[in-house]
Amino acid sequence: MAAWIQASIILAVVVGLHVPLGDYMARALDGGRHWRGEKTLYRVCGIDPAKEQTWRHYLTALLAFSVMSIAALFALFTLQGKLPWSTGHEGMPWRLALHTAVSFTTNTSWQNYAGESTTGHLAVMAGLGVQAFASAAVGICVALALVRGLVRRSTDDLGNFWVDLLRTIFRILVPMAVVGGLILMAGGVIQSLGGGHTFTTVAGAKQTILDGPVGSWEPIKLFTGDGGGVFNANSAHPFENPSAWTNAFEIVLMLLIPTACVRMFGRMIGSLKQSWTLLTVVGILFGLLLAAGTLAQSAHTGTVTQAVGGPYEGTETRFGIPGSTLFGVGATGSADGAANSSYDSFSSLGGGVLLSAMMLGEIAPGGTGSGLYGLIMVVLVAVFIGGLMVGRTPEYLRKRIGYGEMRWVVVYALIPPTVILACTGVALAFGDGQSSMGNPGAHGLTELIYAYTSNTNSNGSAMAGFNGATDFHNLLMVFAMLAGRYLPMVAVLALAGRLAKQQPGVVTVGTLRAQGVNFVVLATAAAVVLALLNFLPALSLGTIADGLL
Amino acid sequence: MTRIPHWLAQHIAALRVVLVLTLLTGLAYPLAMVAAAHVPGLDGRSEVTGADGRPAGSSLIGQSFTDAKGNPLKQYFQSRPSNAGTGYDAAASGAGNQGPESVVDALDKPSLLTLVCGRSKAVGDLEGVDGSRPYCTDDGVGAVLGVFHEGGTSGRVTKVVSLDQACPAQPFLATYKGVRVSCAKPGADYSHAVTVPVRGDAPANPVVPADAVTASGSGLDPQISPAYAKLQAPRVAHERGASLADVRGLIAKYTTGRALGVFGEPGVNVVELNIALDRKYPTTATTASSPKQGA
Numbered sequence: 021m022a023a024w025i026q027a028s029i030i031l032a033v034v035v036g037l038h039v040p041l042g043d044y045m046a047r048a049l050d051g052g053r054h055w056r057g058e059k060t061l062y063r064v065c066g067i068d069p070a071k072e073q074t075w076r077h078y079l080t081a082l083l084a085f086s087v088m089s090i091a092a093l094f095a096l097f098t099l100q101g102k103l104p105w106s107t108g109h110e111g112m113p114w115r116l117a118l119h120t121a122v123s124f125t126t127n128t129s130w131q132n133y134a135g136e137s138t139t140g141h142l143a144v145m146a147g148l149g150v151q152a153f154a155s156a157a158v159g160i161c162v163a164l165a166l167v168r169g170l171v172r173r174s175t176d177d178l179g180n181f182w183v184d185l186l187r188t189i190f191r192i193l194v195p196m197a198v199v200g201g202l203i204l205m206a207g208g209v210i211q212s213l214g215g216g217h218t219f220t221t222v223a224g225a226k227q228t229i230l231d232g233p234v235g236s237w238e239p240i241k242l243f244t245g246d247g248g249g250v251f252n253a254n255s256a257h258p259f260e261n262p263s264a265w266t267n268a269f270e271i272v273l274m275l276l277i278p279t280a281c282v283r284m285f286g287r288m289i290g291s292l293k294q295s296w297t298l299l300t301v302v303g304i305l306f307g308l309l310l311a312a313g314t315l316a317q318s319a320h321t322g323t324v325t326q327a328v329g330g331p332y333e334g335t336e337t338r339f340g341i342p343g344s345t346l347f348g349v350g351a352t353g354s355a356d357g358a359a360n361s362s363y364d365s366f367s368s369l370g371g372g373v374l375l376s377a378m379m380l381g382e383i384a385p386g387g388t389g390s391g392l393y394g395l396i397m398v399v400l401v402a403v404f405i406g407g408l409m410v411g412r413t414p415e416y417l418r419k420r421i422g423y424g425e426m427r428w429v430v431v432y433a434l435i436p437p438t439v440i441l442a443c444t445g446v447a448l449a450f451g452d453g454q455s456s457m458g459n460p461g462a463h464g465l466t467e468l469i470y471a472y473t474s475n476t477n478s479n480g481s482a483m484a485g486f487n488g489a490t491d492f493h494n495l496l497m498v499f500a501m502l503a504g505r506y507l508p509m510v511a512v513l514a515l516a517g518r519l520a521k522q523q524p525g526v527v528t529v530g531t532l533r534a535q536g537v538n539f540v541v542l543a544t545a546a547a548v549v550l551a552l553l554n555f556l557p558a559l560s561l562g563t564i565a566d567g568l569l
Numbered sequence: 570m571t572r573i574p575h576w577l578a579q580h581i582a583a584l585r586v587v588l589v590l591t592l593l594t595g596l597a598y599p600l601a602m603v604a605a606a607h608v609p610g611l612d613g614r615s616e617v618t619g620a621d622g623r624p625a626g627s628s629l630i631g632q633s634f635t636d637a638k639g640n641p642l643k644q645y646f647q648s649r650p651s652n653a654g655t656g657y658d659a660a661a662s663g664a665g666n667q668g669p670e671s672v673v674d675a676l677d678k679p680s681l682l683t684l685v686c687g688r689s690k691a692v693g694d695l696e697g698v699d700g701s702r703p704y705c706t707d708d709g710v711g712a713v714l715g716v717f718h719e720g721g722t723s724g725r726v727t728k729v730v731s732l733d734q735a736c737p738a739q740p741f742l743a744t745y746k747g748v749r750v751s752c753a754k755p756g757a758d759y760s761h762a763v764t765v766p767v768r769g770d771a772p773a774n775p776v777v778p779a780d781a782v783t784a785s786g787s788g789l790d791p792q793i794s795p796a797y798a799k800l801q802a803p804r805v806a807h808e809r810g811a812s813l814a815d816v817r818g819l820i821a822k823y824t825t826g827r828a829l830g831v832f833g834e835p836g837v838n839v840v841e842l843n844i845a846l847d848r849k850y851p852t853t854a855t856t857a858s859s860p861k862q863g864a
Contacts (some may be wrong), residue, residue, distance in 0.1 A: 022827060022830075022831045025831045026831045026832050026833075029831065061589060064585065064589060065582055065585040065586050065589060066581065066582050066585060067582055067586075077575070077579075080575065080576055080579050081579045081582070081583070084576065084579040084580045084582070084583040085583040085586060085587070087580065087583070088580060088583040088584045088586075088587045089583075089587055092587050092591070134661070134662075134663065136660055136661065136662065137660070137661065145595055145596065145599040146591050146595030146596055147595070149594060149595050149598070149599060150587075150590050150591050150594050150595040153590065153594045154587075154590055154594075182582065182586065185586070186586070189590070189594065190593075194594060194598060197598065198598075198601075198602070201602050201605075202602075202605060202611060205602075205605070205606060205611040205612075205613055206610060206611055208613055208615060208629060209613055210606075210613035210615075211599075211602050211603055211605070211606040211611075211613060212603065212606060212613070213603060216660070217624075219624055219625055219626045220619075220623065220625065221625060221626050221632040221633070222619055222625050222626070222632060222634065222645070222840065222843050222844055222847065223632065223633060223634045223635065223636075223642055223645065225632075225633060225637075227626055227630070227632060227657065227658075227659050228658075228659055228660045229626065229627055229630055229659045230659065230660055233599045233602070233603070234613075235602050235605075235606060235611075235613065236598060236599035236602040236603075237599075251662045251787075252661070252662045252663045253653075253662035253663055253664065253786055253787035253788065253789070256662075256664070256785065256786030256787040257662050257787045257789065258627075258629035258630055258631075258787060258789055258790075258791060259613075259629060259630075262615075262629050263825075263828060263833070264825075264827060264828040264832040264833020264834070265828040265829065265832050265833075267832070267833060268828070268832045268833075321669075322668075322669025322670055323669065323670055323672050323682060323704055323766045324667075324668075324669045324670070324671060324672065324681050324682050324685060324704075325669045326703050326704060326768075327682055327685050327686065327702045327703050327704040327705060328685055328702075328779050328782060328783055329773075329774065329775065329779045330779055331669065332779040332780055332783040333664075333665065333667070333669075333681060333685075333783040333784065334664040334665065334666065334783070334784065334785070334786045335783075335785065335786055336785050336786050336787060336790050336792075337649070337780055337785065337790050337792035337793060337794060337834060337836040338790075338792055338825070338833050338834065338836050339833050339834065340833055340834030342834075343832070343833050343834070344786075359786070360786065361664075361786040362664035362665070362666050362786050364664070364666035364667070364668055365664065365665070365666060365667060365668060365669070365681075366669075367669055368668070368669055368670065371668075458666055458667070459666075459667060459668040459670070459671055460670075460671070460673065461670065462670075463668040463669075463670055463671075483666065484663075484664065484666045485665075485666030485667065485668070566668070566670060
């Protein structure tokens, strides 16, 4: 019972906070005056904030920023040993450095290393920290451009990438980081740059306890959809997540910005009814995942689960199984990918729910920005199918959704399953897919599919028994992350460009209204069918075989 | 001066933005938070002081209460099993990541089932209670048969091996479907056998609590469940010559309930509890180890 109350309270807080935050985001990010400090920033960076960009120029700027980000991270990681605050860690080998650079720039944050033995304080602060902010902002930029495409008429202009980027970081993310960080630090999270202390324990052994910039890292890791850990154990580590209430707060942080993006969308298009409709779809999807996860975790079907009396392995006493399950569904329903327990040791079907949440395309509520544009893509599919059923030209927000538009939607929808299944297949056939599995049989296959789903969908959570730290996986994952992050963005921006050019149509009685119960059901079904049917064969061999046989 | 191409100009702007962000969000922001960490209440201090007055670790980070060989020190409450390094290594956090069907031991790595069975038996022996669990043998490994069939996965049973009982162990079942069960020869290939876990007749709710036989996600869990603390209380009270009621009082003192009544699960902080015991009910064993600590 306490478990359901806990979940209800956390979700109610998210819904309550998403209203003011979403309203503020719409006001702060779209139009309005530049702050004085921002003008200075634009001057320093050589940016003309008044200049509007076409979708191609917007994309060029985005890709240029991502290339430079990857280069900067790569340099920082490989040269770590020669820089200050490395706390004795050497530079990373180049394949691992490349993987890590791409991982944090694409907002994935899959880590093929253990934090405490690999990254020093500088790498965490000036490397991972910067890209946590920046990669989240890039996602929101693309969402802003798509919404502008829907709102604007007869234009090529989608806004200015640099303005969107810097405003998102300095008006939204940094203030939230400060508030979130202070709250977590009040809850016991450490923020110190020392080199660690060695103690003699109560029983007379030695124990070295590490320092770290955790208080500044923890909030951004959670609300930016980043999810990587200062420590190997991520949010299971007592210094990252000291108590049951910080755990609840961390779940709120993971879900907050993606949810607020939906509200921002409603404000920008001038229809809060539309944003509540989308939020209902998100709510249904998240509710289904949470219910399925909770049931799977309490069903006690696995051999070890029955021997133990529940899926206790890999969970912390202070969170319990419900607190771990809710965190897991939150981390995979959003694109965050943090972990407060071992997802590998979840019950077979419980782990399968987390995997399915990612395969849904990270829309419940999804990544920062990417959740919103993923959701709009699902809505367009629903509108298109619905329009065909009614026998009218499909329209959304008075923009026609014809062949040219649907082409990009289909491209968007096909990329993740193609990349995930192709990479999994390649790893099994030619690479060290099998030798990297940490568990035997179907569970091992689940680990592999989970790894490439997580990398492609910019999630970053792991069934951590899987060993991704091989040359083969480092490089194949780089491909999966780049393709899974940027190709969909190309499709979204191209679609935004097409939509912005259109003259708005006229609403008639024959127009499919994109709201109400019918539409919510249609959109929810579209999301489920679109995503999960692609993966049913893979899921049957992995998680379903593991759980039922 | 020739105009530089658009794409190149964007890369130059990108580089400048990355540098500016590194300064502002990569250095100024975390350093400001380091400054804020000097405010009392935000300092994240969790150091604990041992009974001898020395710093003895952190109340948030669990510890092992075992001797150098890994045997439990009977005068202390025992922590959960840990996968951090060799156990509660705070510089190597992590989980075991073994799945719910990890039931067959490998040469270099016992299965999760065998780990659970072994821990349950050990805790049962230590506390003088029944350590049996479903799917566990009496000697504390997984009760898992490898069944060879005539036709691969079906047909007449030709050979049966108790996969987790390495020879010369006595198999937990004499016969299975009329075929004699043999012990497992280390290194032999049993991958063609059908894996059959055997439930056995252990109670569905074992006496030894679940958290006593499973490792945490971090390997640094400072807490145990109230049930596990209750199980250990008589032994600790006996070792320290304290009354059971007093020890239970201390357990209650270091028990954290659900936050606001609904968040998380109750837990008992073992590090703080054991330090409090050392203060109130010192034992000769504890005093004897003190000079070593000073060395």
